[in-house]
Amino acid sequence: MHWAELLAELTLMPLVAFIVGLFMVLMMRKIGARLQRRIGPPLLQPLYDIVKLFGKHTQTSHGLLHEFGIVMAVGGYVAAETLLPVPGMNGIAEKGGMITLLYLTMIPSLGLALGVGQCANPNGSIGISRALTAMLAYDIPFVIVIAGVAMHFGTTNLVDVVAQQQAGGIETWGATQMPLLALAGLFALQGMLGKQPFEIYVAPAEIATGPMVEMGGKFLGGLFVMQCFQLYTASVLYVTLFLGGGENWVSFLAKSFAVLVLPISVAFLFPRYRTEDVLTMLWKWPVILGLLGLVFVGS
Amino acid sequence: MQQFPVKVEQPSANKPTGGNIFSRVFDELTTFCRSRSLFILHYCTGCGAIELPPAMTSRFDMERLGISPMVSPRQADILLITGYVSVKTLKRVILTYEQMGSPKYVIGICSCTVNGGMYWQSYATAKKLNDYMPVDLYIAGCMPRPEAVIAGLRQLMDKIAAGEANGWQDYYRRYDYYLGHQQRLFGETWQTPTDVIAESKHYDLFGGDTLGAHTALLQQHQKPLEALEMRLGLTDRQEKGS
Amino acid sequence: MIGALDMLLLAALAAIPLSALFATTRSGRWLLVAAYAVQFGLLIMLQPATAAHSALSFQLLGNAVGWQMDALGWYFAVITIGSAGFAAAYAAGEWSEVNGRLGLSLRWLYAGLQINVLAMLLLLASGDFVSLFIGWELTSWAGLILMLLAGGDAIRASLRYIVYAIAGGMTVFAGLVITQAAVGSLQFDALHAAAPSLGTGRLWAIALLFILGFSVKMASMPFHLWQAPAYAYSPAPGSSFLGSISARMGLFGIALVAIKLIGLAQLDRLSLVTDLVDLRGLLTWVAVFTAILPTFVAMRQNDARLLLGWHGVGQGGYMLLGVIIADRLGSAGGLLHVFNHATYQAILLMAVFAVIHRTGTADLNRLGGLVTRMPLTFLAMLIGIIGLAGLPPMNGFVSKWMIYRALIVDGHPLLFVATVISTLGTVLSVYKLLHNTFLGQLRLEHEQIHEAPWSMTVPMLLLCVVVFVTGAAPGLVLQYVAAAQQAIGLEPVRYILGGIESPTGSLDMLWITAILFAGFGIGAVLFYLIGGRSRRVHQLDNYAGGHFLTADVRYQYSDNFYAGLMHRIRPWYRGSFEWTESALVSALGAASTLARGFFEQANPAQWVLVGTTVIMTWVMWYALG
C-alpha cells in the first residue's frame, strides 16, 4: 500500500471513530431520555460538553501522572482504532489481530488507572479496583467468545474474519453460525460498556463516580472523548465478529448503532448490581453460553 | 426571581482577547458551549432540593437544555444551594465552591439563601449567601416551583452566553472581602485545604483587593499547600551514610 | 586444548575467590560487575549454533562424562549471566554500603552469586546425564547460599526449600538410575536413540521421574509452595537473580530431557487409561493451573516481595505450557518468555528493593504516593508491570501472544481461556502493587525521602530499555529462540524483526508500538495544546464530600484492595484451590486418599520427602528387579 494512503487511513480511522462515537453517546442519552419519557439532549450536546470541558478556565491537576493518564487514555484508543477494520479501510489491522486489539484496549484503562491513582482520592481508587474487577468479570466470557470466533474462522486476523463473512453472505455471519457465542458476546458487551446493571465502578451515589471523582475540565473532557471511543470500539468489534463487518458505510453504521440499542436499553431499565453479583452474573450465564457455543464450534 | 447585583470589574479587562481570528472564534465557541452544557452540583441543604427531581425528570427535563447533575465539585459548573445554610454547612459549601473549576456559577434557590428567610432569627444559619461567595442568581420563593428553577437556569444560560456571568472572578479579585465575612463567622483560624490566593495568581485573576487584612491573618497560620512536585533528587546525597 | 567453553567456565570459577576478596569495597564491587561483563563477552564469543565442547572430561563407571553447550544452554546462559551482572551492578553502590553496615556479609553475597552462576553454567553445559546431575545438585545447593543470607524469615523458607530440593535431586537421580538400567548408558544420545524402542513402562518411569524432579525446581503445581518465600526474603541482588532465572533451570531440564532426548513422538506414546489422558495433556493442565492459582495467591499478598514471588511461580506456568505444547509458535513463546520474564521480574524486584532501601518496608499497606518522591523507580516499576501483565508494547506481551496463538490454532480454546484468566488476574494484582506503593496519598513520614541512588536506578532503567526494545522488536531475541528450538529438535519459529509472520494472523510489534506512541502523541497534543493551563494542587485539596482533609488522617484505599472480588472468590481459596492442590498432590504423589489429611495436617515439605522416598524405593526395586 502506498504510504500516503496508509497515512490517510491512520488519521481517518480514529477521526471517524470519534465522530461516530459522539453520535453513539447522543443515542445513548436519547434512548435513556425516551425510556424516561423525556425529550433528551439536543443533537450536538456531546460535543458541547467536550468543548466546554476543554475550555474551562481552571484545570485542576494532581500531578504529571494525572495528566499523562488522560493522554494515555485518549491516545491508547486513538491507536486501537487503527486495528479495527471499517469499510474501505484496514489501517494496520493485519499487523495485529483480535488478541492484540483485546490487549491494546487495556492500555487506555491502565492510563486511566494511573491518572486516578495519582489523584490520591480513595473514591477513585475504589473505582479502579472495581473497574478492574469488572474487567475480570466480563473478559472471561469475552475471551471465550474470541477463542470460539478465532477457531471458527481459523484466523485471528480481523480483516480475514470480515472477508469470510462477506464472501458467504448472511448465512456465514458469526451470529448465524454461532448464535450462542453471539449471545454470550452480547452479555460481555453489556459489561464492557460499564453501564447498569454492571455499572459498579461509576456508582455516583456511592463512590462519587469513582475514577472520575477528581477529574474536572479537560481531564473529564478527555474521559468523555474516551467514552466515545469505548462505545465505538465495543460495537464495531461486535459487528466485525458477528455481523459480517461493514459492506459499505451505510450498513456498517446501521449495524454498529443497532448493536448498541439493546445494551443501552437494558442499562436504563435496570438498577446496579453489587460487585459480587456482577461477578456471579457474568461468570455464570455468558460463560455457560460461551462454553456451549465453543462445543458447537469445536464439533 | 430576582437578580442580585454582584460587584464585578469590567470583564473585558482580563479577557484574553486574542488578536487573531481563530482564537476569537474559539472563544466564541467556548462561550456558546459553556452556556449550553452545564453540570450542576446540588448541595441539598434545605427544603428546596425537593424541587430538583421534578426539574430533572420527565415533566421538565433539564437535560434538553444541556443541564445534567454531577457528583463532585471538580466536574461541576453550577453550585446549587437549595435552602437555608447553617454555619456548619457553610464551611463545606465554601470548600466545595473553592474546589470547583472556574468558570463556576452559584445559584441560591429559596428565600433562605437570600436573607435567611424564616430562619432569620436563628443563631445557626448564615443569612446572606453572597457575603461568603459571589452568587450569580437567586431564585426566591419558599420554595420556588420547578418552573421557576428552570426559568432561573435559562436566565443563567443567557447571562453566560452574553458573557455576563462572571461572579466567579469576583471571588478571586476581592478574596479579602469574602474571607473577611468567612472569618467573622468561623473565627480567625478558618482555613480550607485549597489555596485561593495561589490560584488567583496562577490564572491572572489577582486583583488589588485579593489581599488585605484578612488574608494577612490567614497567612499567619496557613499550612503550606504547594503541590507535591516530582523530585528526582539524584544530586541530593544527604541520605548517604545514614 | 582449552576451548571457548572452558574459558568461560574458568572465568566463572576464578571470579569466585575474587568476589570473596573484593566485595567489601565499592570499587571492588564494580570490578566484579566488570567480571560479569567479561563472562558475558566470553559467552557471546561461543558459537551458539554449533555445540561447543569442553576439554574437561573423565570416565565414570564406564561412562564418558563431559560438558558441551548447545544453543538451548547458550540461550539460558545469556539470561543467567545477564541477570547476575545486573544484580551485581544494582548492589554495587550505596545498597551494599548500607546493608553491609547492617551486618550483611557482602563477601558471601557476591561469592554466592558467582557460585550460582558457575553452577548454572555447568548445568546448562551438561553433556550427559552424569554432568547433568552434577550441575543440578550444584545449582540446588548454590541457591541456598543466597537464600540463607538474609536470616530471619529466610531461614525457615530456605529449610523448606532444601527439603524440596533434596527430594527433587533424588527424583532426578532416580531417573538417571532407571535410564542406566533401561538404556545401559548415561549418554544423551543413547537415550535419544533408544527411546523409540523402549517399552512404555520404562519410558513412563524415565519421563515422569525427570519431569517431576525438574518440576520441583520450577515450582509448578503441586510443588509451588516453597518458592515465593524462599526467593522473596533473599537480599536484593539475590532475590532479583533468583527470581529472574533460577527456577527456569527446571524448564531447561524439561526441554532437554523430555523434548530433546525422549522426543515428542515418544512422549505422545505415554497415555493413561485408553488414550484419554496422556502425559502431555496432563502437563499442559498442570502448567495452566500453575499459571492461574499462584497468580490469585499473589493478588492477596500484602508484602510486595511475596507478591512478585508468587507471580514468578505463576509465570513459570506459561513457559511450561508453551514448551509442552511444543509446536513452532508455542514453544518459541515459552522459551521467549524465559528471557522476557527474567528482564521484567528483575526490574520489579529491584524497584521493590529500592523502595525498601528508602522506606524500610515492603508492606503494601504502609506505603503510597511515592511517585512524587521516587519517580524513576516508579517508571521502572510501571514498565515492569506492563511487561508482567503482558500488555503491549512491552516484551511480556509478545511471548504471551505467541502462546495464546498456539493454543487457539492448536484447538485448545479452554487452555487459551485459562491462560487469559491468569493474565487478567496478573493485571489486577500488579495494579495493586503499583497503586499501593506509588500512587494514592503520600504518607507524612515519607515526605522527605529521596529517589534511590543512581547505582540502583541505572540498572533498572537499562533493563527497562531492554524490556521495551525487545518488546518492540522481538525478532532480536527470537533468532536465538529459533536456534534453541532447533537444538532440541523442534521446528524453529518463523519470525520477522517485529514479531511473527503467519497466514492465520500475524503480529508486528514495530507497527503496534509506533501506532501506540503516535496515539499518545495525538493524545498529548489534544490535551496540552487545546484547553487551558492546568494548575497542580496539593493532595489534601481533594474531594471528600466537603470534609476538610488534614495530613495526619490517612485518606487512602489500600487494604483488601479487591474487596468485592475477594468476597466472591475467598471461599474458593479455602475450598476449590486447596482441593485442587491436594488432588494434584494425591495424583502425583503416591497414596491418594491419605493425601488430603496429610496435606492439611502435616508439613507439605515433609510430605514431599515421604513421597520421594516411596518413589525411590520403587525405583530401586524396579532397577534391581
Ligand code: SF4
Ligand atoms: S425558603 Fe422555605 S422552603 Fe426554602 S429552605 Fe427556606 S424554609 Fe425551606
